[in-house]
Amino acid sequence: MKPTALPLLDKHLRHIDVLPTEVRRLFHGRGQCFPGLEHISVDWLSGQVLISLFKEPEVGFIDALNVLVAGWLQLPLWQSEVKSVLLHHRSRDNCELQVLWGALSNEQVVQENELTYLLDLGNKQNNGLFLDMRCGRSWVKSHASGKSVLNLFAYTCGFSVAAIAGGAKQVVNLDMAKAALSKGRENHRANNHDLTKVKFLGHELFKSWGKVRKFGPYDLVIIDPPSFQKGSFALTKDYKKILRRLPELLTEQGQVLACVNDPSLNAQFLIDEMAEQAPNMVFVERLDNPPEFADINPEASLKSLLFTQRA
Template identity: 55%
Template sequence: MQSNQLPVFFEQLTQRLTDAPSEVRRLFHGRGRCFSGLEQITCDWVNGQLIVALFKEGDARFVEELKRGLLALATSELWRSTTGRSIVIQYRYKEGAPSEVLIGELESNPVVIESGIKYQLNIGRNQNFGLFLDMRYGRDWVREHAQNKNVLNLFAYTCGFSVAAVEGGADKVVNVDMSRSSLSKGRENHKLNGHNLNSVSFLGYDIFRSWGKIRKLGPYDLIIIDPPSFQKGSFALTKDYKRILRRLPELLTSDGRVLACVNSPQVSCNFLIDSMREEAPSLHFVQRIDNPPEFKDIDSEASLKVMEFAY
């Protein structure tokens, strides 16, 4: 990262804060590589907190000048008008992803709003907040298509898709994830929105060892697949994704839909389209769901891919 490009960062940040969003949002997305010299910095707006993340160490002056600029922002009329409360830098390239509070106090467990739905985040202790902001349109799509549906949410994490599905009127949602702690956070996200948990299941299973249990709770009208790109010992994208796709015909209803997601720059949309054709040829590609505009990428194939398939 280059300190001489920081004026561009602050120019973009000022533009976005001039009309500060009322919901949680990405304000600056350097990782889309649209801003030369700023490819490893992002900035999110979280209930009046400015969370700046650095993914790689910059030149010797970069952090010093970044801090100076953020402190100057905190004394500006613009900052006062946004009712900003704190500014935090998270060093994602360091072990443990430590955070440094520059201004105010970090609210580490804020309840945020996205598309009118509540989610609780966990900031400052983990690399991820608990809600991937680039998936907003995917969650919106699920809510719009969940009415009276039986939904399977694979690699559920903190159950963002599940919450959106219940908001959309799903009859039943089955969440599957190896991390029971993540599923517990998902349960709390449902409670935040006043959902009846009798219609929601939380299964702390290894998906590849639990197809029988998952199948018994089906068939499913909608299946969501949103795996990590790589998880040591449990998931390797190019090999294991196909193992999931070949199971779809035995899990889906005759008019079922699939939302297949992948967020790796190493594979293109064709990876999912071709893999589906090989493993579940009865399903056809319908569309790619757009990513939110704040996540613009110089190469759309390198960014998040959210793909709809149907019989």
């Protein structure tokens, strides 16, 4: 990231005349649409502005960025709406979070699609809600009524919150990170959801098929894995192990929302894997990504693909 590219970021943010009422990405450099700013993003977290660096910048970049921040804070909109400006060094080992201005609120309450989510800000890789998945959560909310849902790699249960809000009769969340599931339980409570409809399984998936089948069959299975999780999941090797289990998990009209967020893999990877491992599943459509996540190469961005059982 070059200091000479920062005027592009300055121009982009100064053109925003209204800040969103809900959580949103304000600047998506990772879409490769802004030369020299490919490793920076800016998110609006309902009062806190989070600037994330995904690569160590060139000398002088941080100083130049601080000058820009000082200028933004003179804008009437920022003076009335912004409570703090944070800089997250995602590429550093400790994921250092700096407060450039204001005071850090470690727990941030945000809204998305009229639902409440609790974010954890600090020296960690992720804050609890992947903003590029907004359209996926919206789709689930709109299509979950009366359904039994299995949410694999549930993390903080964003899909689960959307499903229960949409009228799902049951959601089973599975993730080996029990702390993330605990935050998911808090997310449901923040929305006054009936927790008797929600299950939280803190297990490694490949050792827990019996537990997963116990609560099935499912009308909708959501698969949103990490690209790589040390010791437990490697996407290109392990995704197929999940897909071949789908026949024993799904109802006759069951659907699958399968996701990949690895820029090196395109949508066809999922379509081909599904055809090989679960040939009774038919590809229906790829869900849109939020418009603020525009990417010069759409195949490098989030892929959320919907499949359904063959009639």
